[in-house]
Amino acid sequence: MVNVRIDLLRTQGVYLIKVNGVQKKQVRFPVGMTIKSNFPNDRLDFFSDGQIGQAGTIDVLDSKGKGYSVVIQLSSGRFILREWEP
Numbered sequence: 001m002v003n004v005r006i007d008l009l010r011t012q013g014v015y016l017i018k019v020n021g022v023q024k025k026q027v028r029f030p031v032g033m034t035i036k037s038n039f040p041n042d043r044l045d046f047f048s049d050g051q052i053g054q055a056g057t058i059d060v061l062d063s064k065g066k067g068y069s070v071v072i073q074l075s076s077g078r079f080i081l082r083e084w085e086p
Contacts, residue, residue: 001047002020002048003045003046003047003048004018005017005021005044005045005046006018006046007041008037008042008043008044008058010036013028014029015027032062033060034061035061036058037058038056038057039058044056051076051077052072052073052074052077054074055072055073055074057070057071057072058070058072061086065086066083067084067085068081069081069082069084
């Protein structure tokens with residue numbers, strides 16, 4: 001069974017992708033991008049069947065002032081992208 005974890009390290013401006021606990025990638029947020037989430041500890045856990053451990057939302061504000069929300073649904077792992085005005 002493969003588990004994927006995404007850790008949002010907002011204060012460092014990066015996110016980490018881990019597979020079965022082993023870090024595979026570190027990605028820096030684009031300059032000027034702000035990210036918030038309501039996931040506990042800014043951590044998303046996906047399971048091998050595509051399900052997510054907990055539903056939640058990630059809000060992204062880009063350097064041009066456009067806002068987006070990524071809403072990830074429980075049990076399916078599907079997500080909805082919504083644009084919003086800050």
